[in-house]
Amino acid sequence: MQALDGARAHIRNVPLENIAGLAKDRFGDTSVIPLWFGEGDVPAPAFIGEAMNRAIAAGHVFYTHQNGIPELRETLATYLSGLGALPVGPERITVTASGMNAIMLALTLICEAGDNIVAIDPVWPNTGGMASLLGAEVRSVRMDAGPDGWSLDPDKLAASLDGRTRAVFFASPGNPTGAMVPLEVQAAVLKLCRERGVWLIADEVYNRLAFGLASAPTILDIAEPEDRLIVINSFSKSWAMTGWRLGWMVHPPSIGPTLAMLTQYTTSGVTTFLQHAGVAAIREGEPFVGSMRAYCEAGMGIVCDALERSPRVRMGPRPKAGMYAFFEVDGRPDARQACLDILSATGVGLAPGIFFGPGSESFLRACVCRAPDVLRQAMQRLAPALA
Numbered sequence: 001m002q003a004l005d006g007a008r009a010h011i012r013n014v015p016l017e018n019i020a021g022l023a024k025d026r027f028g029d030t031s032v033i034p035l036w037f038g039e040g041d042v043p044a045p046a047f048i049g050e051a052m053n054r055a056i057a058a059g060h061v062f063y064t065h066q067n068g069i070p071e072l073r074e075t076l077a078t079y080l081s082g083l084g085a086l087p088v089g090p091e092r093i094t095v096t097a098s099g100m101n102a103i104m105l106a107l108t109l110i111c112e113a114g115d116n117i118v119a120i121d122p123v124w125p126n127t128g129g130m131a132s133l134l135g136a137e138v139r140s141v142r143m144d145a146g147p148d149g150w151s152l153d154p155d156k157l158a159a160s161l162d163g164r165t166r167a168v169f170f171a172s173p174g175n176p177t178g179a180m181v182p183l184e185v186q187a188a189v190l191k192l193c194r195e196r197g198v199w200l201i202a203d204e205v206y207n208r209l210a211f212g213l214a215s216a217p218t219i220l221d222i223a224e225p226e227d228r229l230i231v232i233n234s235f236s237k238s239w240a241m242t243g244w245r246l247g248w249m250v251h252p253p254s255i256g257p258t259l260a261m262l263t264q265y266t267t268s269g270v271t272t273f274l275q276h277a278g279v280a281a282i283r284e285g286e287p288f289v290g291s292m293r294a295y296c297e298a299g300m301g302i303v304c305d306a307l308e309r310s311p312r313v314r315m316g317p318r319p320k321a322g323m324y325a326f327f328e329v330d331g332r333p334d335a336r337q338a339c340l341d342i343l344s345a346t347g348v349g350l351a352p353g354i355f356f357g358p359g360s361e362s363f364l365r366a367c368v369c370r371a372p373d374v375l376r377q378a379m380q381r382l383a384p385a386l387a
């Protein structure tokens with residue numbers, strides 16, 4: 001008998017394969033151009049690390065507040081109140097050990113075995129993975145791909161909810177589509193969740209990477225503090241801090257103590273000195289965030305120019321936000337196999353659509369957050385595979 005047989009059935013049943021697994025044999029191989037993960041090649045600016053080192057030197061190295069240090073919660077509250085139309089108080093903010101950790105806390109709060117969550121897809125797979133670990137079913141409602149891009153039909157969403165639905169999850173801007181859900185559609189989703197007593201988990205991890213905008217439309221502009229709404233955010237993308245593992249959630253004030261308890265029994269708090277780095281990132285990071293947005297927009301242009309030149313590539317209008325191009329190649333319905341073939345033939349790492357929900361099996365995702373010359377080289381290498 002194997003030791004793994006002793007693990008919970010829900011855990012044994014979750015597939016082990018994911019994007020990181022697909023990439024693992026070539027991880028760190030410098031001949032590969034890695035467009036498979038959701039991260040760029042730009043490190044976080046030096047002032048953030050300097051703030052962290054100063055915090056260590058100042059002795060911020062002990063256990064800390066479960067919802068996050070007051071300074072970071074207040075800094076985030078000021079930041080969010082300035083970005084959106086409505087004020088957000090620090091009592092609505094909990095600092096987390098990444099966006100993923102925020103999703104874990106949210107779903108642990110909400111879901112039990114036998115429940116279901118409804119994820120708007122194409123969608124980043126980790127939310128569904130976490131729900132599955134809790135024994136919840138993951139239902140998908142697919143956005144429609146039309147001439148104006150991906151759009152969400154709230155009626156289709158309403159039809160998919162039932163008595164065991166505990167949460168609706170959507171990301172705007174989306175990963176992998178870059179689609180931004182207009183505020184009136186977000187309002188319809190919020191209304192539906194209110195009517196059905198269902199939680200809404202809105203992932204705004206890419207909200208600062210909306211091209212030409214200070215921020216993508218945010219549901220915080222139309223929600224009440226005590227709505228069953230959790231907004232997920234992260235330092236990973238806009239501040240280029242993927243490896244630092246720092247994020248936050250905006251939640252009803254009344255669940256703050258419960259989130260503190262969940263934090264106590266999981267991470268027992270986010271690395272204290274890292275939170276001081278977060279304060280510096282928010283207070284001084286606006287020029288850097290602007291440069292990340294421009295970098296992604298330029299990368300999107302280079303990748304989409306090349307993709308649009310290939311007669312076999314099918315892609316809707318260019319994404320106006322985010323870090324990804326999401327496309328199909330005629331004659332390659334199995335994108336997982338296509339990714340493996342492309343990797344061995346060209347050394348370009350892409351992510352297959354199979355991970356982004358049913359209906360995306362023939363899609364490929366390329367991260368565009370790379371230096372222009374690297375992206376041009378990647379697209380040159382890809383050209384024969386797409387011709």
Ligand SMILES: Cc1ncc(COP(=O)(O)O)c(C=O)c1O
Nearest residue numbers: 038098099100171175205234236
């Ligand atoms: C939509 C979305 N949400 C959340 C995350 C989590 O980010 P992190 O855990 O690095 O903060 C990602 C990462 O790719 C993402 O794409």
